[in-house]
Amino acid sequence: MADMLELTAVEAHEAMAAGELDAGEYAEAWSKAAAGDDLNAYLWRNEDGDGGAIAVDRPSIAPIAVKDIFCTEGVPTTAGSRILDGYRPPYTATAVQRLIEAGAPILGKTNMDEFAMGSSNENSAYGPVLNPWDRTRVPGGSSGGSAAVVGGGLAPWAIGTDTGGSIRQPAALCGIVGLKPTYGAISRYGMIAFASSLDQCGPLTRDVRDAALLLAILQGADPCDSTSVGLRQAPQLPDREDLKGLRFAVPSDLTEHVFDAGVRQVFEATLEKIEALGGELGEVSLPHAEHGISAYYVIAPAEASSNLARYDGVRYGMRAGADGDLIQMYEKTRAEGFGAEVKRRIMLGTYALSSGYYDAYYGQAQKVRTKIAADFRTAFEEFDFVVTPTSPSVAFGLGEKTADPLAMYLNDFFTVPMSLAGIPAISIPAGLSEPEGGGPRLPVGFQIAAPAFAEQGLLDASYALEQAIGFDARPQGVRGG
Amino acid sequence: MAELEAVIGLEIHVQLATRTKMFCGCELSFGDEPNVHTCPVCLAHPGVLPVTNEQAIRYALQIAAALECEVAPRSIFHRKNYFYPDSPKAYQISQYDVPLASNGRLGDVRIHRAHLEEDAAKTIHVGDSGRIHGSSASLVDFNRGGTPLVEIVTEPDLRSAAEAASWARLLRETVRQLGVSDVNMEEGSLRVDGNISVRPAGSEELGTKTELKNMNSFRFLERGIEAELARQRELVEAGGTVAQETLHFNPSDASLTPLRSKEEAHDYRYFPEPDLVSLVPTEEMLREARESLPELPAARIERYRKQMGLAEDTAALLATDPATAAYFEQTAKEAGKGVEPRVVANWVTGELAAALRQDGGDAGAAESKVEPAALAALVAMVQEKKISNSSGKAVLATLVAEGGDPAAIVDREGLAQISDSGELESIVAAAIEANPDAAEQVRAGNRKAIGAIVGFVMKQTKGRADGGEINRLIEAQLDARAG
Numbered sequence: 001m002a003d004m005l006e007l008t009a010v011e012a013h014e015a016m017a018a019g020e021l022d023a024g025e026y027a028e029a030w031s032k033a034a035a036g037d038d039l040n041a042y043l044w045r046n047e048d049g050d051g052g053a054i055a056v057d058r059p060s061i062a063p064i065a066v067k068d069i070f071c072t073e074g075v076p077t078t079a080g081s082r083i084l085d086g087y088r089p090p091y092t093a094t095a096v097q098r099l100i101e102a103g104a105p106i107l108g109k110t111n112m113d114e115f116a117m118g119s120s121n122e123n124s125a126y127g128p129v130l131n132p133w134d135r136t137r138v139p140g141g142s143s144g145g146s147a148a149v150v151g152g153g154l155a156p157w158a159i160g161t162d163t164g165g166s167i168r169q170p171a172a173l174c175g176i177v178g179l180k181p182t183y184g185a186i187s188r189y190g191m192i193a194f195a196s197s198l199d200q201c202g203p204l205t206r207d208v209r210d211a212a213l214l215l216a217i218l219q220g221a222d223p224c225d226s227t228s229v230g231l232r233q234a235p236q237l238p239d240r241e242d243l244k245g246l247r248f249a250v251p252s253d254l255t256e257h258v259f260d261a262g263v264r265q266v267f268e269a270t271l272e273k274i275e276a277l278g279g280e281l282g283e284v285s286l287p288h289a290e291h292g293i294s295a296y297y298v299i300a301p302a303e304a305s306s307n308l309a310r311y312d313g314v315r316y317g318m319r320a321g322a323d324g325d326l327i328q329m330y331e332k333t334r335a336e337g338f339g340a341e342v343k344r345r346i347m348l349g350t351y352a353l354s355s356g357y358y359d360a361y362y363g364q365a366q367k368v369r370t371k372i373a374a375d376f377r378t379a380f381e382e383f384d385f386v387v388t389p390t391s392p393s394v395a396f397g398l399g400e401k402t403a404d405p406l407a408m409y410l411n412d413f414f415t416v417p418m419s420l421a422g423i424p425a426i427s428i429p430a431g432l433s434e435p436e437g438g439g440p441r442l443p444v445g446f447q448i449a450a451p452a453f454a455e456q457g458l459l460d461a462s463y464a465l466e467q468a469i470g471f472d473a474r475p476q477g478v479r480g481g
Numbered sequence: 482m483a484e485l486e487a488v489i490g491l492e493i494h495v496q497l498a499t500r501t502k503m504f505c506g507c508e509l510s511f512g513d514e515p516n517v518h519t520c521p522v523c524l525a526h527p528g529v530l531p532v533t534n535e536q537a538i539r540y541a542l543q544i545a546a547a548l549e550c551e552v553a554p555r556s557i558f559h560r561k562n563y564f565y566p567d568s569p570k571a572y573q574i575s576q577y578d579v580p581l582a583s584n585g586r587l588g589d590v591r592i593h594r595a596h597l598e599e600d601a602a603k604t605i606h607v608g609d610s611g612r613i614h615g616s617s618a619s620l621v622d623f624n625r626g627g628t629p630l631v632e633i634v635t636e637p638d639l640r641s642a643a644e645a646a647s648w649a650r651l652l653r654e655t656v657r658q659l660g661v662s663d664v665n666m667e668e669g670s671l672r673v674d675g676n677i678s679v680r681p682a683g684s685e686e687l688g689t690k691t692e693l694k695n696m697n698s699f700r701f702l703e704r705g706i707e708a709e710l711a712r713q714r715e716l717v718e719a720g721g722t723v724a725q726e727t728l729h730f731n732p733s734d735a736s737l738t739p740l741r742s743k744e745e746a747h748d749y750r751y752f753p754e755p756d757l758v759s760l761v762p763t764e765e766m767l768r769e770a771r772e773s774l775p776e777l778p779a780a781r782i783e784r785y786r787k788q789m790g791l792a793e794d795t796a797a798l799l800a801t802d803p804a805t806a807a808y809f810e811q812t813a814k815e816a817g818k819g820v821e822p823r824v825v826a827n828w829v830t831g832e833l834a835a836a837l838r839q840d841g842g843d844a845g846a847a848e849s850k851v852e853p854a855a856l857a858a859l860v861a862m863v864q865e866k867k868i869s870n871s872s873g874k875a876v877l878a879t880l881v882a883e884g885g886d887p888a889a890i891v892d893r894e895g896l897a898q899i900s901d902s903g904e905l906e907s908i909v910a911a912a913i914e915a916n917p918d919a920a921e922q923v924r925a926g927n928r929k930a931i932g933a934i935v936g937f938v939m940k941q942t943k944g945r946a947d948g949g950e951i952n953r954l955i956e957a958q959l960d961a962r963a964g
Contacts, residue, residue: 071528079527091521093528192527197755225530226758303755306562309571310525314621326619330564353562353750362752 004029006479009062009156009210010237016060023059027105030063034107034154039130039139041148043068044076045108052076052088054096060103061217065155067146068109069116070096070201071190079192080112080142082125083337087317093190094222095159095201102217107155110145114339115308116166116194118142119411122402123341130398132174132475133442137395137435140170140411146204147174151443153478157205157214161191163198164296165390165415168427171204172390172445175429175473177466178204179211179459180415182452183422184229186215187222193307195300196227198419208428208463209237215455235456238463243279246461248448249383251286254414260393262433266444267389270430273468274387279461284379284386288371292417293409295372298352298365299420304342305349311337344405373421380451385461388414390427390445394435418449425449426462429471443473483681485717487710488688489645490593490637493652494630495662496600496670497540502627503599504531504574511668515622523627525569530756533558537629540661541581541597542762542770544631547655547777548592550585555761556596558754563747566621567601574599575632577751581760587655588779590648591636597760602626637676637687642706646699649673654778654801666697675706678723679713688713689723694740695730705730709737781806789813789822798830804847805829815857820864828860832874836881850884851877859887871944872896899946902954905938908946909954912937923959931955 004026007015015021031047042065046054052074066072069079071089078084092100099106113123121129121144129144131137132152139148143160146167150158151174160167162180171178179202186201193199203214212235220230250271258264271281313319313333321332338346352361379386392413401408418425430446448465450458501508505522522529545552559577576596585592603625607618633652639645653664653671664671673696678688693709696702708730713723727740776784781800785791791799799809813825833846833856842849859880863873868891876890891897899905912934913920922930931952938951 069528071526077527084527087527089521089526089528091526091529188528189530190528193756195755224532226532227530227756302752306560306572306750306752309562309564310527310569312564312566312571314566315524315569316526326566350750353752355748355750358750358752 005033005153005156007156008206010213012062012156013213023103027059027063030107030156031105034065034149037149037154039132039135039148039152039154040127041111041129041139041145041152041154042108043078043080043111043126043145046106047108054100054106056100056103056105058103059105062156063105063107064099065107065110065146065149065158066096066099067112067143067158067160069112069161069192070109070159071192072096072106072109075109077109077192078126079116080114080124080126081311081337081339081342082318083311083333084317085125089190091190094187094224095191095218097190098217098220099159104217107149110143110149110158110160112145112160113142113166114342115192115304116142116161116163116199117304117341117345119165119169119408120396120398120401121145121170122398123339125339128398131395132478134395134440137397137442138173140173140391140395142166142170143178143204144170147171147176147178150174150176150204150206151478152475157203157210159201159214159218160204161194161199161201162415162419163194163200163300164419165412167202167204168415168425168445168447169391169411172427172429172443172447173395175443175471175475176204176206177208177211177426177428177462178202178445179215179426180418180424181215181219181455182231182424184227185231185424185453185455186218187220187225187228189222189224189228193303195303196307197303198296198300200419208426208459208466211426212237212459212463215459231453231455233456235459238456238460240460240464241467243274243277243461243464245278246385247280247282247383248274249282249284249379249386251289251379251386251388252283253286253290254388254417257290257413258389258392260433260436262435263389263391263393263444266431266433267446270446270465270469271387273465277464277468282383284383286372286375286379286386286417288368288375289417291368292372292420293413295365295368296412296416296420297348297409298361299369301345301349302352302362302365303349305346305353308338308342308346313337341405369420372417376417376421376423376449376451384450384457386449388447388449390414390447394433394442394444396435414447418447423449423452424455424458426458428462428466428469430469431471432473443471483683485679485714486682486684487640487642488637488678488680488690489639489642489706490676491635491639491645491649492674492676492692493633493649494600494672495544495633495656495664497537497629497631498660498662498670499534499536499540499629501534503534503537503597503629504627507627509628510624511670513624515620515624518624519626523569524623525571531574531754533757533760534629537597538581538760538762539766539770540629540659541595541631542766543659543661543773544633544656545582545585545595546770546774547659548582548585548587548595548633550582550592550595552582552762552767553579555579555759556581557759558597558757559751560754562750565601565604566619567604567626569602569623569626573601574754574757588648588651588782590638593634593636595631595633598630598632600625600628600630637678642703642710645675645706646703649702650699651778651801658775658777658803659773666699669697672697673702675702675709677706677709677713679710679717688717689725691723691725692727693730693737694727696732701730701732704732704735705737708735712737775803785826789826791823791826795826795830799826802845805845808847808853811853812857812860815854816860817857820857820861824864825857825860828856832877833881836874836877839878840881849881851880852884855880855885855887862887862891866898866947867891868896868898869944869947871939871948872898875944895943896945899942905942905946905950906954906958908938908941909934909951909958912941913955913958920959923955
């Protein structure tokens with residue numbers, strides 16, 4: 001049995017297709033593994049039959065964990081918020097529907113920062129997720145549950161969402177692969193909105209080939225999402241072995257801000273591997289990228305303030321203050337239903353959109369966004385990829401940054417510019433590093449960004465680099481680790 | 482103080498008669514059981530996304546073409562944010578700074594803009610206040626929520642309540658004839674709000690305006706604007722100033738109550754709707770909208786005036802309703818070249834309309850028993866003096882009641898005009914004999930007294946003589962005798 005769980009999703013898929021692996025037994029084994037969740041990573045597991053179930057006609061691909069931000073018909077969907085406590089959507093998100101149609105049994109719904117707002121998973125109304133590498137540390141966020149189940153051996157793969165780094169950063173902190181595709185590659189229908197112009201669904205997997213397979217299942221235009229276009233060609237499994245002829249740019253404006261020595265060391269070692277594989281390295285200037293965080297923390301809260309206005313206790317979810325009039329009910333429901341970070345962002349966003357402040361905040365932030373996108377376009381005239389560390393540090397301790405929202409926001413420093421530009425970016429595990437202050441060594445992620453819709457090239461190069469890095473560390477207790 | 486001039490602009494919401502809602506696949510309905518035409522999208526469940534209704538865009542483009550608007554090559558949707566249970570997303574998807582259409586005209590009124598948006602749901606607040614505050618319960622029916630709307634905003638080009646009501650009627654007819662809306666004010670598929678201000682006549686500056694709502698018929702529209710103008714005039718003439726506010730018209734007592742106080746003034750926090758792409762109409766869509774336009778009332782009025790020489794009000798009476806217009810044009814055609822369209826027009830709007838009213842029915846000319854060919858023949862007979870004007874009216878009354886052929890009615894009733902002047906002369910002579918007093922008075926210069934003699938002749942001829950001819954003969958005979 002333990003052997004089965006060693007297989008990557010692609011290997012399992014191939015074994016099932018060859019008749020060497022029984023899909024039902026394989027799904028059952030993973031179901032058992034998921035039941036051993038001691039990371040608070042699952043909010044709901046299909047097996048429990050607790051409040052509905054998600055059925056798959058003929059399992060034919062690896063079972064999957066789904067971030068609890070995706071609506072699943074008849075099955076609890078909370079987005080990590082108390083305000084959606086007890087909510088069972090009347091419909092299923094397109095991305096999940098595609099998984100079901102592809103024959104992927106749904107293992108469960110994973111914990112997350114409330115409405116995807118957070119970088120540590122500590123903003124969940126249902127308690128923090130623990131990092132499988134060190135249970136005193138955070139798994140990153142907001143897709144912390146999805147990253148932890150894959151890194152912690154509780155699921156072969158998972159889907160999450162990335163608005164400013166919410167797939168890539170937890171993937172880096174949990175030692176797995178996380179891909180944020182080009183904006184529009186995967187339907188957002190049924191994905192509970194945080195910041196509509198930035199939110200994008202993507203894979204969290206053990207390796208790059210699994211990410212390619214999952215992207216192939218998920219991607220495609222959806223008539224229910226006007227902003228979805230899909231990829232021009234379905235991604236193929238990568239098998240590239242070198243990086244010859246490919247040009248990698250290091251954006252010095254960003255990387256000069258890497259203060260964590262361990263992270264810097266792994267990053268530089270990875271650059272050397274790129275050269276060893278025949279890739280060319282160069283420096284590029286992304287002069288506006290360092291303002292990404294500022295722009296992001298105006299645009300995302302602005303959109304969120306509007307997206308989250310529908311949670312009023314009238315039609316679904318939690319309701320408080322029903323003994324008062326309608327206004328009192330609105331106020332009480334939202335006061336009790338939302339957590340502190342969500343409230344903070346709703347207020348930030350409401351302020352940024354207010355008459356008289358719009359131009360100075362939202363308008364200005366959109367201009368910065370346009371300039372960042374232009375910076376990347378210029379860089380891609382000369383280079384195939386832009387590379388950075390995924391996160392400024394390895395996984396930090398639970399509670400370490402909760403009192404300082406700005407320090408928390410800086411976790412997204414390297415990932416936000418790509419989100420603002422709408423381009424694809426992947427984080428692959430590049431090595432281990434001792435955290436500042438000491439302790440067991442923890443994974444460090446390496447981020448590669450590519451031009452819009454260049455997912456195939458991104459996956460090919462990432463695969464080659466992944467093979468060269470040969471990252472095979474795993475948390476203690478996971479698959480013999 | 483100079484006389485105060487009324488300055489009125491209108492904001493019209495037209496519900497489009499598409500099969501489905503603006504951003505989801507739910508069917509449109511009116512009067513159905515509450516909350517049966519809903520889905521996750523129009524109930525604003527988490528995670529849903531809007532998808533624009535293509536038919537709504539096509540209908541809006543037809544309205545834009547009918548109003549001679551410029552169509553934006555790329556327009557965008559915004560979110561208009563506000564908390565209210567009629568708006569499940571807590572924002573309305575509407576167009577803001579880049580509307581679909583702008584700079585148009587209908588008749589003499591300039592169109593500022595026309596844009597697409599979605600309708601709100603229907604709310605009922607249970608309790609004494611009838612308002613959201615202090616209500617014991619609020620009920621929401623989401624059937625209407627998400628119905629496609631085109632909002633049309635005019636420039637402040639109207640100068641009286643009557644003008645505003647009459648222009649609104651023209652707009653309704655225009656939209657009705659496009660076939661893109663039911664335009665029913667009672668059912669709310671056409672809603673007209675007024676922006677109203679006054680200023681000293683001759684001034685170019687605009688006064689402070691108020692917004693007037695809830696005028697759900699053309700009569701109430703006129704009365705509401707009238708009432709608000711009266712209020713503003715009284716206020717300004719007494720040295721006061723008009724406060725900018727929204728007023729609710731109560732038709733039962735013509736009272737105006739402020740709808741929103743300044744304290745509740747909304748900041749809608751508009752921003753571009755990130756869930757939708759820009760609205761870029763294709764060449765084909767634009768061409769189809771232009772080519773689908775029937776001849777519309779305003780164009781028809783213009784043609785009747787310029788090509789047929791009709792007066793403006795007569796042209797408007799005939800051209801507004803397409804059935805009446807078709808009736809008039811058919812009648813004019815049947816009457817042939819000998820009869821000017823102007824004469825036919827006067828018969829349709831004058832004698833025929835009066836006869837139909839007399840008959841008590843509410844049928845218009847087109848639905849009446851009077852065939853265009855019959856009316857044409859009748860008008861020609863009168864024009865050629867084959868029958869007198871008064872006989873013509875009598876025949877028309879018969880046509881209205883029974884239909885049929887006017888020539889046959891003339892024969893049957895013996896109404897053919899007396900064309901033998903010898904016969905008429907002798908009747909006139911007899912009439913003068915029979916009315917010596919009247920004859921004496923006419924000779925003495927009292928022209929009015931001639932009426933008694935004319936009446937006598939008419940009675941004798943049963944109206945078959947031409948009134949002008951009778952007058953001429955009486956005068957000639959009295960002069961001859963005097964001489």
